[in-house]
Amino acid sequence: GAVVSQHPSRVICKSGTSVKIECRSLDFQATTMFWYRQFPKQSLMLMATSNEGSKATYEQGVEKDKFLINHASLTLSTLTVTSAHPEDSSFYICSARPPLGWGNQPQHFGDGTRLSIL
Amino acid sequence: GNSVTQMEGPVTLSEEAFLTINCTYTATGYPSLFWYVQYPGEGLQLLLKATKADDKGSNKGFEATYRKETTSFHLEKGSVQVSDSAVYFCALEKPNTGNQFYFGTGTSLTVIP
Numbered sequence: 001g002a003v004v005s006q007h008p009s010r011v012i013c014k015s016g017t018s019v020k021i022e023c024r025s026l027d028f029q030a031t032t033m034f035w036y037r038q039f040p041k042q043s044l045m046l047m048a049t050s051n052e053g054s055k056a057t058y059e060q061g062v063e064k065d066k067f068l069i070n071h072a073s074l075t076l077s078t079l080t081v082t083s084a085h086p087e088d089s090s091f092y093i094c095s096a097r098p099p100l101g102w103g104n105q106p107q108h109f110g111d112g113t114r115l116s117i118l
Numbered sequence: 119g120n121s122v123t124q125m126e127g128p129v130t131l132s133e134e135a136f137l138t139i140n141c142t143y144t145a146t147g148y149p150s151l152f153w154y155v156q157y158p159g160e161g162l163q164l165l166l167k168a169t170k171a172d173d174k175g176s177n178k179g180f181e182a183t184y185r186k187e188t189t190s191f192h193l194e195k196g197s198v199q200v201s202d203s204a205v206y207f208c209a210l211e212k213p214n215t216g217n218q219f220y221f222g223t224g225t226s227l228t229v230i231p
Binding site: 002004006032034036041042043044045046049093095097104105106107109110111112 | 219
């Protein structure tokens with residue numbers, strides 16, 4: 001079954017709305033989670049590294065005031081796209097890094113969220 | 119910098135055909151290399167990995183060898199099945215960064231009976 005749950009899987013909303021995407025680690029406590037964005041026919045681009053109990057680390061060119069990340073617990077990180085506009089429409093994927101020695105995968109990925117801004 | 123260049127798709131093959139998906143990388147230091155697979159309607163799953171030069175990762179009949187001299191990590195399978203239809207992503211893990219990944223664009227594979 002899924003190790004990382006991402007919700008919602010799809011959201012359509014009007015321009016100017018703020019949208020929250022949740023990423024939950026179901027089987028382990030994740031001190032570190034990652035948020036990616038994928039444009040059509042392009043790579044998954046790392047947006048930010050979410051650290052439990054501290055501020056997220058954003059990649060160059062990602063607006064931290066636009067993409068708010070909160071990692072308030074060891075099993076939940078949220079990405080809020082504030083005042084979303086059509087250019088924010090994309091596929092957003094989260095991942096969680098398991099503790100050392102837990103399984104053989106460096107990250108476990110959610111199923112992604114398709115965000116469409118009208 | 120770090121980047122991954124992956125063969126563009128889509129790729130359509132008949133069942134039992136040989137598969138190669140090319141992947142080359144640019145990296146500082148010595149990254150680990152991965153192939154991830156995304157089946158329709160599902161999330162990314164690790165298919166195989168290699169952590170150092172000349173390592174061969176293998177899983178479910180798929181193989182890829184870490185070639186430092188050609189900075190490549192091509193994915194191969196000798197005989198594909200319909201169930202292999204998916205999108206395949208090549209990725210590298212930036213060394214000593216706590217798992218920062220760089221992904222290729224993904225290659226869509228469709229296997230027809």
